[in-house]
Amino acid sequence: xxxxxxxxxxxxxxxxxxxxxxxxxxxxxxxxxxxxxxxxxxxxxxxxxxxxxxxxxxxxxxxxxxxxxxxxxxxxxxxxxxxxxxxxxxxxxxxxxxxxxxxxxxxxxxxxxxxxxxxxxxxxxxxxxxxxxxxxxxxxxxxxxxxxxxxxxxxxxxxxxxxxxxxxxxxxxxxxxxxxxxxxxxxxxxxxxxxxxxxxxxxxxxxxxxxxxxxxxxxxxxxxxxxxxxxxxxxxxxxxxxxxxxxxxxxxxxxxxxxxxxxxxxxxxxxxxxxxxxxxxxxxxxxxxxxxxxxxxxxxxxxxxxxxxxxxxxxxxxxxxxxxxxxxxxxxxxxxxxxxxxxxxxxxxxxxxxxxxxxxxxxxxxxxxxxxxxxxxxxxxxxxxxxxxxxxxxxxxxxxxxxxxxxxxxxxxxxxxxx
Amino acid sequence: xxxxxxxxxxxxxxxxxxxxxxxxxxxxxxxxxxxxxxxxxxxxxxxxxxxxxxxxxxxxxxxxxxxxxxxxxxxxxxxxxxxxxxxxxxxxxxxxxxxxxxxxxxxxxxxxxxxxxxxxxxxxxxxxxxxxxxxxxxxxxxxxxxxxxxxxxxxxxxxxxxxxxxxxxxxxxxxxxxxxxxxxxxxxxxxxxxxxxxxxxxxxxxxxxxxxxxxxxxxxxxxxxxxxxxxxxxxxxxxxxxxxxxxxxxxxxxxxxxxxxxxxxxxxxxxxxxxxxxxxxxxxxxxxxxxxxxxxxxxxxxxxxxxxxxxxxxxxxxxxxxxxxxxxxxxxxxxxxxxxxxxxxxxxxxxxxxxxxxxxxxxxxxxxxxxxxxxxxxxxxxxxxxxxxxxxxxxxxxxxxxxxxxxxxxxxxxxxxxx
Numbered sequence: 001x002x003x004x005x006x007x008x009x010x011x012x013x014x015x016x017x018x019x020x021x022x023x024x025x026x027x028x029x030x031x032x033x034x035x036x037x038x039x040x041x042x043x044x045x046x047x048x049x050x051x052x053x054x055x056x057x058x059x060x061x062x063x064x065x066x067x068x069x070x071x072x073x074x075x076x077x078x079x080x081x082x083x084x085x086x087x088x089x090x091x092x093x094x095x096x097x098x099x100x101x102x103x104x105x106x107x108x109x110x111x112x113x114x115x116x117x118x119x120x121x122x123x124x125x126x127x128x129x130x131x132x133x134x135x136x137x138x139x140x141x142x143x144x145x146x147x148x149x150x151x152x153x154x155x156x157x158x159x160x161x162x163x164x165x166x167x168x169x170x171x172x173x174x175x176x177x178x179x180x181x182x183x184x185x186x187x188x189x190x191x192x193x194x195x196x197x198x199x200x201x202x203x204x205x206x207x208x209x210x211x212x213x214x215x216x217x218x219x220x221x222x223x224x225x226x227x228x229x230x231x232x233x234x235x236x237x238x239x240x241x242x243x244x245x246x247x248x249x250x251x252x253x254x255x256x257x258x259x260x261x262x263x264x265x266x267x268x269x270x271x272x273x274x275x276x277x278x279x280x281x282x283x284x285x286x287x288x289x290x291x292x293x294x295x296x297x298x299x300x301x302x303x304x305x306x307x308x309x310x311x312x313x314x315x316x317x318x319x320x321x322x323x324x325x326x327x328x329x330x331x332x333x334x335x336x337x338x339x340x341x342x343x344x345x346x347x348x349x350x351x352x353x354x355x356x357x358x359x360x361x362x363x364x365x366x367x368x369x370x371x372x373x374x375x376x377x378x379x380x381x382x383x384x385x386x387x388x389x390x391x392x393x394x395x396x397x398x399x400x401x402x403x404x405x406x407x408x409x410x411x412x413x414x415x416x417x418x419x
Numbered sequence: 420x421x422x423x424x425x426x427x428x429x430x431x432x433x434x435x436x437x438x439x440x441x442x443x444x445x446x447x448x449x450x451x452x453x454x455x456x457x458x459x460x461x462x463x464x465x466x467x468x469x470x471x472x473x474x475x476x477x478x479x480x481x482x483x484x485x486x487x488x489x490x491x492x493x494x495x496x497x498x499x500x501x502x503x504x505x506x507x508x509x510x511x512x513x514x515x516x517x518x519x520x521x522x523x524x525x526x527x528x529x530x531x532x533x534x535x536x537x538x539x540x541x542x543x544x545x546x547x548x549x550x551x552x553x554x555x556x557x558x559x560x561x562x563x564x565x566x567x568x569x570x571x572x573x574x575x576x577x578x579x580x581x582x583x584x585x586x587x588x589x590x591x592x593x594x595x596x597x598x599x600x601x602x603x604x605x606x607x608x609x610x611x612x613x614x615x616x617x618x619x620x621x622x623x624x625x626x627x628x629x630x631x632x633x634x635x636x637x638x639x640x641x642x643x644x645x646x647x648x649x650x651x652x653x654x655x656x657x658x659x660x661x662x663x664x665x666x667x668x669x670x671x672x673x674x675x676x677x678x679x680x681x682x683x684x685x686x687x688x689x690x691x692x693x694x695x696x697x698x699x700x701x702x703x704x705x706x707x708x709x710x711x712x713x714x715x716x717x718x719x720x721x722x723x724x725x726x727x728x729x730x731x732x733x734x735x736x737x738x739x740x741x742x743x744x745x746x747x748x749x750x751x752x753x754x755x756x757x758x759x760x761x762x763x764x765x766x767x768x769x770x771x772x773x774x775x776x777x778x779x780x781x782x783x784x785x786x787x788x789x790x791x792x793x794x795x796x797x798x799x800x801x802x803x804x805x806x807x808x809x810x811x812x813x814x815x816x817x818x819x820x821x822x823x824x825x826x827x828x829x830x831x832x833x834x835x836x837x838x
Binding site for chain 1: 429432433435463464466490491492493494496497498499500580583584585587588589590591592593594595596597598599600601604606622623694695710711712713714715716717719720721722723724726803806807808809811814816817818819821
């Protein structure tokens with residue numbers, strides 16, 4: 001097979017370890033210089049291809065590429081940009097081919113979630129549909145852990161570890177303060193459609209007296225009366241109550257709590273996230289002093305507390321993507337296959353993109369305790385191994401020493417793209 | 420001097436390292452068994468003394484006490500409870516003496532902030548005023564860093580490190596997303612009256628193009644027009660804007676932004692913290708996609724990312740407190756004295772409580788950049804050393820292995836206390 005170039009891009013919400021996958025792709029490609037010329041990274045995801053904004057990763061030193069393994073965020077820029085169907089957006093795909101042809105790109109590595117798998121699948125069909133064969137491999141990534149087939153999505157384990165550690169730590173704080181001050185602490189975590197990260201908070205404690213005392217999952221409708229009774233019970237028994245609420249928690253009518261139009265004592269609608277709504281409810285109904293934290297981007301960028309398992313898996317799927325491409329596979333995604341939970345053993349497998357694209361893996365009901373407010377032993381068996389090990393970044397002057405790449409642009413050869 | 424017992428209590432908001440001070444007190448007292456019998460910890464701060472709810476720390480193993488050094492929160496429970504003046508609250512002080520006498524307590528170690536220093540000062544006067552001499556030493560602690568005389572308050576360095584690390588990490592995330600999604604990220608940090616923690620976020624980057632692009636300090640009135648112009652400028656130049664806002668940021672009328680009564684497009688008053696108000700402003704005035712995080716208790720309990728310097732200083736002031744007491748000093752507080760910033764050298768000094776109690780150390784204006792939105796080189800010189808070094812806790816099953824003490828209660832000898 002003649003030597004051609006590769007395109008790599010990051011897509012959707014970034015994670016603490018998506019750059020570890022980039023590192024796996026680039027380092028592995030560099031070990032196969034006979035077959036892969038250069039890896040061009042898309043500046044801001046797939047937009048980099050459409051706009052011919054390519055970064056020549058061959059201009060980065062080996063040390064800089066190695067440092068991607070411990071650097072959070074998306075080093076090349078990501079994008080929330082979904083390519084439409086080939087039929088209705090033919091011009092976009094033709095532009096992709098034009099750019100690929102101009103830069104002799106025949107390998108396409110796309111690092112993203114479910115939507116990105118769909119885009120990657122379409123690119124894999126460019127040969128059959130538009131006569132320009134591209135080997136397209138999807139590299140899985142999402143803190144939401146909602147990709148199907150793979151046992152876990154790289155990025156999730158580190159966010160899960162952040163959420164569990166933060167819950168354990170904040171619980172110790174509020175437990176100290178409860179006698180005369182804050183009785184209820186609420187942590188809002190990500191997961192608009194699936195409660196995987198909320199579930200991970202459950203690792204912080206065991207049994208009904210250890211925090212978190214209540215988890216509110218998006219999978220179950222918010223039961224106001226049962227919730228308030230449980231808060232009251234926890235405060236009565238333990239002196240305090242730690243609540244973890246998913247940003248995607250919904251009322252029985254299916255509306256996000258965050259949008260539920262709760263009104264305060266003055267009749268004003270409460271804005272803000274789910275945590276603010278829950279705090280307002282606890283204050284107005286139970287008259288308990290409340291604090292709340294919203295982890296937001298902190299939870300998915302917290303490389304300082306990344307899971308070692310997650311970092312290794314993120315690297316492994318990047319590496320496997322290149323190896324699969326070189327084996328001639330197309331339209332597949334490397335997956336994490338769990339061989340055993342105790343001891344934890346995993347290996348890399350593959351899944352056809354046709355079975356990955358646009359499918360979401362919900363949190364199974366058997367992972368949620370019967371009362372709806374906590375996780376089961378099965379959930380602990382699943383989640384526990386994913387947060388194992390600490391993979392600390394290097395520090396300089398007391399702060400993590402994250403890498404900034406040179407990002408040398410590849411000279412443009414084409415006229416500017418107009419959508 | 421005959422052997423007597425000691426009382427130790429934690430007061431006010433807890434920190435990631437207040438237990439390291441407890442460890443310093445208890446371990447040092449154990450090394451002086453000839454003079455200090457047992458250390459009784461107050462259950463929930465000074466309330467433990469008033470209610471005769473004492474924990475016998477001599478029942479804890481050496482390993483458990485050593486583990487306090489890496490465990491956040493207040494291991495014995497804290498309290499927000501200020502003793503009034505001796506004149507007006509004589510009964511309370513007489514109750515204290517009754518409890519101290521019943522348990523042969525002649526040493527009083529009080530681990531807290533400015534209000535606690537005032538309480539400690541009053542206890543130090545029990546001998547002269549009420550005929551029961553107690554050696555009272557204040558052990559400094561507060562994430563707010565507003566204690567006078569001491570160069571830094573133990574607890575601040577770790578919270579500062581958390582804030583700086585989180586700002587750096589979240590900035591990498593939003594920088595990746597800015598092209599097609601979030602342009603503005605806001606992190607709300609603690610500091611109701613002083614901007615020390617907001618200033619610490621400034622360590623995350625250098626120069627005007629590195630995050631945080633804007634810091635909003637409680638020391639300066641919020642200038643809406645200048646702020647919006649700066650956000651716009653940062654987005655124009657860098658593609659995104661990272662803002663750190665102190666929970667204590669105020670409008671020109673001196674009202675907290677969090678209470679400023681901002682109304683949304685529907686005329687509803689916006690509730691929630693300063694971050695929600697700033698996000699609402701950015702969205703409505705600049706039409707930019709915004710995300711915000713509220714660190715709340717996470718920042719002051721994040722022992723997993725504690726500053727090594729802070730842990731050492733927290734331990735040192737606990738140790739020094741016992742040594743000062745044994746030297747016969749009364750009504751003093753061990754302080755951190757900075758000998759040099761580069762290289763960082765410090766030692767323990769002392770301050771009379773009369774000069775500590777009820778005084779706040781504001782963030783100096785010379786630490787805030789002339790434009791009001793960032794920190795100066797002088798601030799960096801001051802803050803830099805305080806976040807140095809990582810003092811990771813041990814982990815078990817992927818989570819920090821924090822200690823739970825036995826907390827053996829001391830048998831009560833007195834009738835219950837009624838306020």
